[in-house]
Amino acid sequence: MQPPKNGGNKLITIYDIAREAGVSPATVSRVLTNSVRVRAEKREKVLKLVEKYNFRPNALARSLSDTRSKTIGILAADVRNPYYAELFVACEQAARDAGYTVLLANTLGEIQREQYLLEKLLEQRVDALIQFGGSVDALQSDGDYVERINRAMVHTPVVVTGKLEGTDCRMVRIDSTRALELLMDHLLGLGHERIALVGGRMNVLATNMKFKRYKEILEEHKIPYDPALVARDGEYNMESGYQLMNEMLEQKISFTAVVAVNDFAAAGIMRSIAEHGLRIPEDISVVSYDNTYIAQVMIPRLTSVDYHYEEFGQKLVDTAIDLIEGRETTSLQTVTPQLVVRESSGVAWRK
């Protein structure tokens, strides 16, 4: 109990309001929470004082008292990535609408930080946890992290955008398979057959799923699968797309279209293509996932798969709240992606 070192004379409490209104603290609380009917007269009196002193109830005390903080923790990989930023803002909105506050922490791709922040969020007694990016994206879940999540889930429900094998956490994720289908249908329809997959890592769930479906689709269309067209030893950024495309172009591998692992990678890919004197989409079509504003900023604008971020965020939050309030929820829900066709994709110049 330190003396407040800054400006502060103590903040007003319900006791102060109660005293001045000539009622009990409980009544003030009742007025504030609107839980039980209070006589109009007293109610007015309290409300007037609340107004007068600009009284704001202490959310900490409230949370401590009813053992729910009305807060949802969000563990995001990195909000500097517009994909996560979109998703976060969507969640924030949905949560706010439901009377919840969100507490965001960025894991920045480090498993260590991820664990640390998980603990921090739990200390804040968030009522539920939503995680996007990081360990939950992995094809094979990290055992140590799984154990921590399992311990957390004894008291705090967890919702993830990927999966966490060995835990019972709810999953709300993009239908990656469908996302790839949209792109492939689009490209095949334009006459493309030599279609490259560029960027990302195979040990990432979504990336892996897309690859599987890619091979299936080729087979369905009787197009031979050429491993040289799949450059998956990369990352999810521009540099990686740039590097990988450079290599493919320099090896004279022939293809008429490339599916970038996301808009960032697409940007790098586009640069590489331009530097090799080729045109988009005349020589090579480029399409990608996420439909962040990068897709709109590029010249030509990118054909990209959109994820309905609002709906995505809403589902994540709804699921979290269902869990908090003890309602049953499905183990896995999916968000249906949608293709946004722009100028970066066109008809194939040869069969």
Add this chain to the structure above:
Amino acid sequence: MQPPKNGGNKLITIYDIAREAGVSPATVSRVLTNSVRVRAEKREKVLKLVEKYNFRPNALARSLSDTRSKTIGILAADVRNPYYAELFVACEQAARDAGYTVLLANTLGEIQREQYLLEKLLEQRVDALIQFGGSVDALQSDGDYVERINRAMVHTPVVVTGKLEGTDCRMVRIDSTRALELLMDHLLGLGHERIALVGGRMNVLATNMKFKRYKEILEEHKIPYDPALVARDGEYNMESGYQLMNEMLEQKISFTAVVAVNDFAAAGIMRSIAEHGLRIPEDISVVSYDNTYIAQVMIPRLTSVDYHYEEFGQKLVDTAIDLIEGRETTSLQTVTPQLVVRESSGVAWRK
């Protein structure tokens, strides 16, 4: 006091630890906070139990008890804008390093939401508030908001990246004037004289300051000021840059360089220029502010002014913490911008 509807058997408390360790709760607290020396033997016993039960102290209770939450509230305009995202992550890091948690809320450009979120953050009893974007960017501060901030500041120090006239809140902001100088020096050095200013609004502090300095510099260089070169009836996004540049180009206004209000606007400007069959930088040089990854994604890459986001965030947080702990701080601090030259700017094609 609701019964926990989700999985939860009650969480462990220091009382449980104390009982099993055969010490008092106070001692457990002492071990946890490392405040006073505790006999090694007891300390070990407690620590072992903490480990055993994976005990995490309730941050809410702790905050309530010592009347500081070790939390800094951040009111940001919109983290989907990479400028704010960078700044937020920088603040989050700095805060974390200092043992603080950050609580983010996005105002999304609505003054109403801004006020609401301000109250929400105060209810959470944040120890300090940092605001970037929104009302604090305005040339003329909103009276109503000023009043609210003043009320808040009785108990909670506020740091902003702009200004808030009529309040005593601390300011940490980019040296906008210097930022413009960097760009002008660069362009003038390349032989440009007909330099356009595109995007943004004059009632935004930073934008306004840049305009003032722009005129001064022209004067110093004996270059006549042409109002037709200043298109400031816009926004801070791509569409706006696109529109404004379209208009200038269609009006056949002649210029060899344009200073975009930010990277987003620059992207729109570049598209407009390309659509008019002009080349960058051969025909027109384009430069901008913020140096977000949009600058690196564009072809050609953008020459842009960087803000040392890490340092910026660190200063904001340091100032907030100084205020929390009752130390004196300067009213205004600035962050020195730095020019990053890329391919979008080149020598003027005529004098």
Add this chain to the structure above:
DNA sequence: GTGAAAGCGCTAACAC
């Protein structure tokens, strides 16, 4: 060094 006890500000039985 350490325990007992009060208090942080609120909510929720429980009486009346």
Add this chain to the structure above:
DNA sequence: GTGTTAGCGCTTTCAC
């Protein structure tokens, strides 16, 4: 309806 009271889980005097 409304006041009284007992927590929520921690920190911090204050004794010893």
